[in-house]
Structures are given as C-alpha cells and as structure tokens.
Amino acid sequence: MSLRLHALFAAALLTALAHPLHAQRTLTGTVQDPQGAAVPFAVLELPTHKLGVQADDEGRFSLPLPAGLAPTDSLTVSALGYERRRVLVPVGATVALQLAALPVSLNEVVVRPGAAEWVGFESEPKDFGYGQNGLSKEKNTGWQIARLCQPTTNGYLVAARFFVKPGIHCGKTGVRAPFRVRVYAADGPNGSPGTDLLFTTVLAAAPQKGWVTVDLNRYGIEFPQRGVYVAMEWVYTSDEFLCSYTYTTPDSRQKKEGFSYGQSLAAQWVPEAQARTWYYTIKYGWRKFDSRDPTGQQRVGDAAIQARFQP
Template identity: 20%
Template sequence: MKLFFALFSFLSLSAQTTQGIAQRNEVKGFVIDENNQPIPYVNIWVENENIGTTSDDKGFFTINTSEDKILVFSSVGFEVKKTTIQNDGKVILKEAIYKLDEVLISKRKQEKEIEIGDAQRIHHRQLSGDKPWIYGKLFEQDTIYKKTPFIKKIVFYSDSDKKGAKLKIRIFEFNDSIPGNDLIEEDLIVTVNKGMKRNVIDVSKYNLLFPEKGIVIGLEWMIIQENRADFEYKDPKTKKLVKQEDYAPSLVVNYSDKENAFTYSKGKWHRSKVFLTEKKSKEPWYNKIMMPAINLILTN
C-alpha cells in the first residue's frame, strides 16, 4: 500500500500541534440547547488554532487548551457560537433561523438520473488525525442540470481502517466565496465500513433543488471514542515505528484543476489552493487541488 501525500500533510500538522499544546490543560464542558437538552456531535475548535474536538452523544467534550481561549461551536440547526468556557462548563447554542430558498416547488418524477462530480476510487486518502475537519466540495450550477434539478443521492469514497466509523454529512448553500448556511436542519450521520467503499446516501426526502449559486457537500469527521483507530507509520528519518492518534474513517481524495475544495478548521472555512513545490514533480497532486472524492446523483 502506498504512502499518501495527504498523510504527510496530516503528520506535519500533527507534529506542529503537539509541540504547541505541550503547556496546555484539559478544558471540559457540555453543550446544550435553549431548552437545556444536550446537543451531540458538535464541531468544536479553538479559534485560529489547529486544536479541535467533537462533543459526545450526551453533549460532553474535553479539549486541550487554556480556559481563556475562545472556542468556536458549530452544529446543524444552531447558530455558530464563539465563547470562552465559564466555571460551570455550560455552553448554550441558539437555534438557527435560516432564510433559505423554497425547495418544495414541484413534485419529483424521478424518471431520469445523472451522476456528476468525476470522483474516482483511488488509493490516495486524507486522515483526520484528531481534528473535526469538514472537508467540502463545491458543485457549480450548469444548464445541463435543468432537466434533473433535484439532488437525489450523495456519493463519496472512503478507505477506512475501522469498521462502523461514523461520519456526518453537511449540505451547504454557497455564498460566492465560502460555504454558507446548512440546507437541511438535522444531523445526517452515516456509518462507514472498513476498507475501500463507495458510499451512496439517499437524500431525496429533503426535496433539495440544485441552488443557482451552487452547493457544497461537506464530510465532517467526528472525534468520538468509537471512531478512534490509531495510525502507525515508519518515521522516514529515524526509521522507527510511530503511533499517531487518528479517527476513522479515512476519506479518498482526487486531484483537480479547479479550486472547488474547502476545509473547515480553526473555526472558519478555508479554500484549498494548488499544491506547488520548488521543483516540478510527476506526482498526481503536483499543480493540483486535493479534492474529496464526492459525486452527486441528480433526478427530475
């Protein structure tokens, strides 16, 4: 099996993070809604830092940082919140009120289907490390989609080292530069099996019309105990075997000429840039964008 470019990126980030958090403490808390109900699987980041986690199924979380740091909380159906952790550890999220375009405009016939996106099953993958990244892909509107305007299924490729890992799918509107509001108001959590898999998720019940400005499909890692699957690799310098904390599933990446990939980290969205080195390379990622392997199946 190959060593993947995405793996080296992950190891570099992890090493920097480990060095940076040596003097930090564990901060604990829990996330609830305005009705005092726990919110599970909330995406939590230290603002502007490469430190993050996910709340568990009861809303509790632990994060390696200091109490004066600002944390960014993001979850489907709730407003993004930035706050420090108070003595009681309680974080209350407000329900989001989105003004979205009406999607229940016409009845679906489902007589035609097309698959868009050009995602391929290849042995190049992205690891999460111990971070709750959201890895997103922009699908731009095209006139050929007018005959199949509804989003029926989401297809993505994974290459997991662990059976039964959980992943959250996010569906965002696009606001001209970065992903915007969620287009559905509930968590869409799927289970990914071990090995190289083509995952097909039916979202037809949401009656989503393809937005005029495009749509971003995000795959969100969940830093929860049941997803933990430590990764072992040989250090290229010391030749020693190193164990690195990792959370399944690993996601397949493809390479593209278009800058239509996004990553949510450090509490904000980042648009992926072309990978260049000082010397030209024959590697498939040279002068390309790392893109999550995601397709859409459209219907009428």
C-alpha cells in the same frame, strides 16, 4: 508512511501540533438545548487562540485552556440547526452550555418528470485518498473534505454519495467509522463553501469499501446551477476506530507513535485548474488544495464525492 497522505496528514495535524501551550486547566462540560437534550457534535472555539474542540454525540466536550487567557477572551459555541453563541470563558472547571434551536422551514420538494442524475466526481477512484490523523476523544477536531457538484440546471439535492475505503492504518475496521454529511452553498470567499444548507446532523457509515449513498431528499435542499459543496466530516465516536502506527521524523530520524482515525475518502489526481476540492480545519477555515502529487506534478486530489440532482 505512504506519500499519498503526507500533505493531508500535515493539514489534519494543524490543530493538534500548532499549539504547544501549557494548559492551566481543562474546561469540561456539555452542550444542550433549552430542554436539556444533548446537542451532538457542537464545536467550541477560542477565536483569539484559533483553538477548538468538537463535542461528542452526547454533547460532551473537554477543552484544554491555554495559559495567558485574557479576561475578555471569549468562547464560541455552534452547531447545525442552532443559534451561534459567544460567551466569556467560564471560570469554573465544568459547565453546561445551552444553544437555542433555529427555526427551520424546509423547502417543499416537488418531484418533476426529469430524470435524476449524479454530478460531481467523474473519475475512477484510485489508490490516493484523504484520511484523518490524530482524531481522538482528547483531540477531536475533525476536518472536512468538500467537493463542488454542479448540475445542468436548477433543481433539488436528493442524495449524496462518497467512495469510502480503509484508512492507511485502520484497515477494514476503520471503514465502518461513522462520518457526518455536510452541504454548503457555493457562496463563500473566492467561491469556497459558505452557507450551511443541511440544518441537522446526518451521520452515515460504510459496511465495506465502496460507494456509500445517503438519502437527502427529505431535507428539501435547493440545488442551483452554480452548484453546492457536499462534504465528509470526520467525527470521533469510538476508540474502536482509532489506530496507532510508528513513523520516523524527517529531521531527527527518531521513531514516534502516531494515531489515525477511521476511513479514508478516495480521490483521483487532476490538474490544479480542474480542482473542485476544499478542506476545512478549525485553525484555518476553508482552504483549497494546492499541492504536488508524488511525481512532483502540480496536481491535486479530486475527492470521490457525488450529488444526485433532481430537476
């Protein structure tokens, strides 16, 4: 396995490997709006056990329930543009969960005479990159990579772009895997991503290696001088983008089969003090990268994400 993804695969595997629990049953079902339409990519979590899954693009999910659930254990259901809901864990094996849509009023976009500019990642993408390990229909808790982008003054976010490249095992096929675009205010703890600013599901896909630009002008997202976080979220959509590989465990030296999914997001090593990249998993929430590069230097990967700023 390439050194560039050792630490990253470990982070992506937290949800899948940190819970060797014997499931009593599996809860399956759908997440819908009040009219019965599917809510795509909703997230279902058991907060007490720090365990969760993500529904697919048709709102379907499958959540293995751990042994020892208490009668008071609850299930939270959330999705962009919908009210977060918390319910007791259903007693049946199949359930239809409904989420109420949030009233969203988009900001009016006023195009000013100033020239739009790209802000964020400034380096030339190199061999290093972030990838998603273990994502599948059964283990579909994808992670997010977010990069802080700061303009020179207040304005609007009109576009975002990501430098997409083949995953370490999936090659050209993986490049084309759809991913979700996320935007957050820089108001979380310790300057982490906080409030969601993009209230609808926006999917993008790359036809080939290189920059992928996503138009966000219609959403009227304010772009303050303090910046916003733009993120790529890996979402499971098809086994077409799932790739298997063999690796050797460092302790027992046994060969095992692993799975990677989709594309990777290019990055460049930068000194830790310049780091603007955070990652998110259901188990740990938002965390800032702090790891050493393959040479042992205290450097972290600066994600190749840019935001287009319109004053």
